[in-house]
Amino acid sequence: MEDHDHIRARVRDLVARHDLAGMTQREFLGHRFDAGLAWVHAPAGCGGLGLSRALQPVVEEELAAAGVPRLNLARNPIGLGMGAPTVLAHGTDGQRARLLRPLWTGEEVWCQLFSEPGAGSDLAGLATRAVRDGDAWVVDGQKVWTSLAHHARWAMLLARTDPQEPKHRGMTYFVLDMQAPGVEVLPLRQATGQAEFNEVFLTGVRIPDTMRLGDVGQGWTVATTTLMNERVAIGGAAAPREGGPLGELMRLWRDRPELRTPGLHHRLLRLWARAEAARIGNERTRQANAAGKPGPEGSAAKLAYAGIAQDISRLHLELTGPDALGYDDWTFRRSEMTGSGEVRHAGFHYLRTRANSIEGGTNEVLRGVIADRVLDLPREPRTDTKLPWKDVPR
């Protein structure tokens, strides 16, 4: 209760001293960071107060009560969702001081350079090389599936620093300046026709050793922090009943009785139940976390979400009638050019959700995670983990 009062007092003080009307959202976010109210579990000076993570909702409540608009995570989704937790967990004081504040305000956008054409689910097999050169590292390689690379100032980069070591031990984690010479970003066209992601080519890129996150050879450990937060970020979104794409589908179903068939009704009912169960399950996970009784259920959320999203979009396309055979636009364009709120053809969503079972950990990888970490099942025998990385067949 003492902490609650402390937080409430700080929020009131923040709002009293800084008039939102007289400044940009970003300036206000900066003041909020300086007041330790960005993420209260972070240490003082890093946007936090060194308090329990469970107290963060108190900040949001108090700000909402003062009429401050809700946070828009879209201002820097990868930085806020994954970059910040990783820097907080593994960064030096200097890195935290340089990186966290502009990350929080959205002044500096982040992206993630993990996946490669030859290393998707087998991320630890990645081949991008970083070679030590004095007090810097020289990086060569190719990354792929990079959201926001064309806007990003910083990237979380996982690179191989010792090919003689087994795959998990020879990697190091860096924070890469995307404006450095040798960084080339190209849009990656997807099955939908548009480019939501990028390919990033790294040629002789120099990274100062001060931008290494964690020890040399400890990249996998650091990356695990990033990936754990990715799964929370993707699976954790709360929604009202019939929220999101299901709501669109239900509106169509209710408005267009002539499109209904008994077979579609059968599928729709079961899908509705699955979606509602997932929503209730997410809420249960949220309550458990808030009560300090976290369970492993969160691991299932992304797996469930992917399947439900795919089935909703497919049913929606099937229910579209003759227009299902059409499409709106195959033009090669960046996804943000579509603008927020643009209505796309059902075929677009059908195609886009095909990626849901691949991105952010394939369904198979997630099942493996559940089998290992939740069910504690015996591991599969592997031939690649003990060999030096350079000797693994590829």
Added chain:
Amino acid sequence: MTTPHVADQPIPSLIHSDVEDDLRATLRAVLGERSSWQKVLARLDTPEQPYDDDLWKTLAQDLGLAGLLIPERFGGAGATEREAALVLEELGRFLTPVPYLASAVLATTALLSCCPWAESDVAGDLAALADGSTTATLAVSAHRAPTAAFPDTVTGVRTRGAGTGGTAMLTGTVPHVLAADRAELLIVPALLDGAPHLLLVRSTDPGVSVTRETCLDATRPLGTVVLKDAEARPLTGQNVAVAVLRHAVDTGVALLASEQLGAAEAAFEAAVDYLRTRHQFGRPIGSFQALRHRAADLWSELAAARGTARYAAACAAEDSADFPLSAALAAAHVGDIAVRVAEESLHLHGGIGFTWEHPAHLYVKRAMSSALMFGSPDQHYAELARLADIPGA
């Protein structure tokens, strides 16, 4: 934007308090010792099969669990459906052969629903249920869906008085009644002078006979109740009988989901244990990706089922406007998943899972029977469609 049926209700707490965790731990310790699957299985081949009357006495009287839903003014615990659901999760986990669902949930809920107009008539019976000295059941077919028409297989006439204080005589047959041969009190839906009523019948009275049926799930036998000019006390007028019956069965359906969840969790945990220890081809079989992924999928589905089961119990406890929908959702969704988990558990055990000496078949029988009890998943989906405004073709 949305229709009233779909209007978003705030989600009540779905996690357990420390008190509830303590109740679960106490119950699990007692049941682990006295309701092991070996004991449950052994009872199926004994003459007094399958009920464990001593254990029922312990649970109902010593632990006070039969009176959880009964208010303190009748000597009950004044708890809610949340706690009753937790008890059912544990009873399901151990397939404990006691008439909890029939007596402490279905019959108790029906009697409590009659309190507004018949409190003085039912107070004594509620007190006897609360202290565990009496067992009751709701004399409806366990195969009847909550939405089915009011039962008409028992009919009767008034013999004395009007309203709830009088007496009547009933004749007719009700098959597939839960715990029929353990209940001293039968709450019978019947057409009295042609109109729906609920009436109380004492099973020891003349004109009442009960026969045990041979059931798919032998750990939870059903019975046929035959009434021939049996004396009965009306508990409801004709205007409320339909609603009282519906509420009792809905509550039973909502809480049965928790029992299904508990049983499915036990079946799943047994399968995972087996995957860890059974070796073939020189490896624990749980190291084969085909089986690891099947287990992971089952676990994910169970996580979803846990949410819907707890939501239904919480909605019942809070008398939420979303209760009917939550009950239909839980019955449809949890029922399907519980059957799948039990079937998969038997399969993952391989040959040993198909033997009588292994408990996997007990869980399959319980899961399938429960899924078909008080409405099939299909019927629950149809009701969900109505409540959530998802019209058919």
